[in-house]
Amino acid sequence: MTQDAAPFAEAERPGAAAWSDACLAAELLAVDPAGLGGVWLRARIGPPRDRWLALLRNALPASCPVTRVPLHAGDERLLGGLDLAATLRSGRPVAERGLLAATDGGVVLLPSAERLAAGMAARLTGVLDTGEVTAERDGLALRSSARIGLVALDEGIEADERVPAALADRLAFHVDLTDVQPVDARPALSARDIEEARGRLSATSVPDDALEALCAAAWAFGVESLRAPAFAVRAARAAAAVAGRSEAAPEDVALAARLVLSSRATRLPAPPDEAASPPPESEPPPDAQPEPAGESEPDDADSPPDAPALDDLVLAATAAAIPAGLLEQLRSGPAGRARTPGAGGSGALQRDRRRGRPAGTLRGEPTRGARLNLVETLRAAAPWQPLRRDAGSDTRLSIRRDDLRITRLKRRTETTTVFVVDASGSAAFQRLAEAKGAVELLLADCYVRRDRVALISFRGAAAELLLPPTRSLTRAKRSLAALPGGGGTPLAAAIDDAATLADVIAQGGGSAVLVFLTDGRANVARDGAGGREQASADATAAAQRLRTGRATVLFIDTSPRPHPPAAAIAAAMGARYLPLPAADATTLSGIVRNELAAAAPGGAGR
Missing domain, CATH: 3.40.50.300 (P-loop containing nucleotide triphosphate hydrolases)
Known part of the structure; x- marks a missing residue:
C-alpha cells in the first residue's frame, strides 16, 4: 500500500x-x-x-x-x-x-x-x-x-x-x-x-508534538485515565503503519484522538480566554518609520491560509466524534446527568447448601445436605497419588478426608415489599388518597421488577393483612381500592403484624422491605383500648422489637408537616425517615422508589 x-x-x-x-x-x-x-x-x-x-x-x-x-x-x-x-x-x-x-x-x-x-x-x-x-x-x-x-x-x-x-x-x-x-x-x-x-509497526514512530497534542486533548476533555493517551499513541502508530508511513502524520493523530479520547470525555474544553485575543488595531506611534515602497509583505488575500495547529486539529477531531446527547449532558454539568438506577428488588446473593447456582467449591464433607463435588475432589487428590503410593497405599486411587470438596451454592433471595398503610381517621382525613395513589404506582414498579408485594392496613382496633405476598398486580390493586378509612390508629398492632410477616418471609429464604405510610399518631394500645400515652408506649416497644429483625424499613410521615412522634417511632425501628408534607402521589412514589432502590438488599444498604 x-x-x-x-x-x-x-x-x-x-x-x-x-x-x-x-x-x-x-x-x-x-x-x-x-x-x-x-x-x-x-x-x-x-x-x-x-x-x-x-x-x-x-x-x-x-x-x-x-x-x-x-x-x-x-x-x-x-x-x-x-x-x-x-x-x-x-x-x-x-x-x-x-x-x-x-x-x-x-x-x-x-x-x-x-x-x-x-x-x-x-x-x-x-x-x-x-x-x-x-x-x-x-x-x-x-x-x-x-x-x-x-x-x-x-x-x-x-x-x-x-x-x-x-x-x-x-x-x-x-x-x-x-x-x-x-x-x-x-x-x-x-x-x-x-x-x-x-x-x-515496530519501525513507526510518533513525533513529540503529537504526544503533547494527545495529552493536551485528554486533559482538555477531562479524560482522567493515563492509559487513554497511551492508547491514542498506539492507535496513531497503527494508523500510520497501515498508510505506509514511518512517522505518524497529523491525520493519524487526529484519527487516534477521535477513536480513543472522544468516548472517554467528561467535559468540554474550556473556551479560549478573551484576554488572549489580539488587541484592536490602533494608530501607529508618531516615531514609527514608514515601510519603504516595494518592500511590504504580500497581501493576505494572495497568500495561502496557515495550516491549523496540531493541538487544534486534535481537539476538533475529538469534539466532532462526541455524540450529541453526550454533549448536552456535558453542557448541563453533573446535575443534568440522569441518576443511575439503583439495584432493583431482585434480592441479594445468599449461600445455600441445598439449592442455587454453583459458585465454586470448598473443603468439607457432604453432610447436612451439602453436595460432594467429585471432579474437584479428584483434582485435589490427584497430585498426591505418587506420594501416597510410595507411603504404602495399596489402592489405585487414594482419596482422603482432606481431599473432599463440596459444591458452594448461591441463590438470589426473593424480595417482598410490604406496604403498611395507615387508614385511620386522621390519615384518611389528611393523606389517604395520596397514599393510595402512591402505593398503586409503587405496586406497578414492584411488578416490573418481579417482586412480591403485600399490603397491611390498620384502623379501628386492629391491623389486617389485606393482601398476602403475591405477584398479582390486579389482586393488589383490587385490595388497595377496597381500603376503607376512619377510626383509631392501632400503630403497635400494625408494627407487630409487619414484623411477623417479615419473619415468615425470612424463614422462607426471602427478604422483606417494609414501607410504613402513617402520621405516627398512635391512639389505640395493643389490647385494643384507647389512650394515646399507652398506645405510644406500645408502638415504641413494637418498633424496638422490629429493629432487631432482618427487614429493611422505610417510614414515610404523611402528616401535613414533620411530626416529632413519627420521627421518634422511625428512629426506634431503625428506619429511613421521610417527612413528605407537600407531595402528591407521583412525587411520593418517585421518592419512595429511589429510597427502596438504595435500601434494597442489592443496593447501598441503610
Whole structure:
C-alpha cells in the first residue's frame, strides 16, 4: 500500500461516520491487538454486531487465533491448571493450558460482558496488564505468555448495565452500535494489508508534538485515565503503519484522538480566554518609520491560509466524534446527568447448601445436605497419588478426608415489599388518597421488577393483612381500592403484624422491605383500648422489637408537616425517615422508589 493511500478517510455519506469509525477501530485492533488492549463493543445481537465481528475476523491474519470465552468459565479453563484425565492416566500432575494462553497473539471474544463477575474481570485485567498468565494451584506453578486483544461484547439494554470500569479502562476503543446501521462507506482492509502493516509497526514512530497534542486533548476533555493517551499513541502508530508511513502524520493523530479520547470525555474544553485575543488595531506611534515602497509583505488575500495547529486539529477531531446527547449532558454539568438506577428488588446473593447456582467449591464433607463435588475432589487428590503410593497405599486411587470438596451454592433471595398503610381517621382525613395513589404506582414498579408485594392496613382496633405476598398486580390493586378509612390508629398492632410477616418471609429464604405510610399518631394500645400515652408506649416497644429483625424499613410521615412522634417511632425501628408534607402521589412514589432502590438488599444498604 502506498503512502498516498487514505484508507482512514472519513466517509462523506451522511450517517456513515459512526459505522466508519467502528470499522476503523476493528482494523486498528487487528494491526496491534495486544498494544491496544481491545474494544468495548456495546451492541445488541443483530446485523450490526455480526457485520462488525465478521469484518474483524476477515482483517485478522490467518495465523491470529480468535477464541470465544464463556462468561462463566472457571479459573482452570481460563488460566490453566491440572489436566485431571491425563493426571489420572499417568499418575503424575499434568498441566493444561488455559484459553487465554492458547490465544497468545490473538483476540478473545467475551460475550455478555456487562454481566461479568468481579473475580473474572480482575483476572482479565491482570492478563491485559502483564501480557502473561500466572497460576499456582493443584501443586502446579504455571506461567505462559498471553498477549491478547479483548473484545468485550456488551449486550446490555439498560443504561446501568456496563462492562466493569477497570476492564473498560484497559480497552482502547469504546464503540456503541446501539442505533447504528452498517453502510458500505469505504472498502475494508484485507488480511494481507493488515499483515503488511504489522510488519511496519515496530519501525513507526510518533513525533513529540503529537504526544503533547494527545495529552493536551485528554486533559482538555477531562479524560482522567493515563492509559487513554497511551492508547491514542498506539492507535496513531497503527494508523500510520497501515498508510505506509514511518512517522505518524497529523491525520493519524487526529484519527487516534477521535477513536480513543472522544468516548472517554467528561467535559468540554474550556473556551479560549478573551484576554488572549489580539488587541484592536490602533494608530501607529508618531516615531514609527514608514515601510519603504516595494518592500511590504504580500497581501493576505494572495497568500495561502496557515495550516491549523496540531493541538487544534486534535481537539476538533475529538469534539466532532462526541455524540450529541453526550454533549448536552456535558453542557448541563453533573446535575443534568440522569441518576443511575439503583439495584432493583431482585434480592441479594445468599449461600445455600441445598439449592442455587454453583459458585465454586470448598473443603468439607457432604453432610447436612451439602453436595460432594467429585471432579474437584479428584483434582485435589490427584497430585498426591505418587506420594501416597510410595507411603504404602495399596489402592489405585487414594482419596482422603482432606481431599473432599463440596459444591458452594448461591441463590438470589426473593424480595417482598410490604406496604403498611395507615387508614385511620386522621390519615384518611389528611393523606389517604395520596397514599393510595402512591402505593398503586409503587405496586406497578414492584411488578416490573418481579417482586412480591403485600399490603397491611390498620384502623379501628386492629391491623389486617389485606393482601398476602403475591405477584398479582390486579389482586393488589383490587385490595388497595377496597381500603376503607376512619377510626383509631392501632400503630403497635400494625408494627407487630409487619414484623411477623417479615419473619415468615425470612424463614422462607426471602427478604422483606417494609414501607410504613402513617402520621405516627398512635391512639389505640395493643389490647385494643384507647389512650394515646399507652398506645405510644406500645408502638415504641413494637418498633424496638422490629429493629432487631432482618427487614429493611422505610417510614414515610404523611402528616401535613414533620411530626416529632413519627420521627421518634422511625428512629426506634431503625428506619429511613421521610417527612413528605407537600407531595402528591407521583412525587411520593418517585421518592419512595429511589429510597427502596438504595435500601434494597442489592443496593447501598441503610
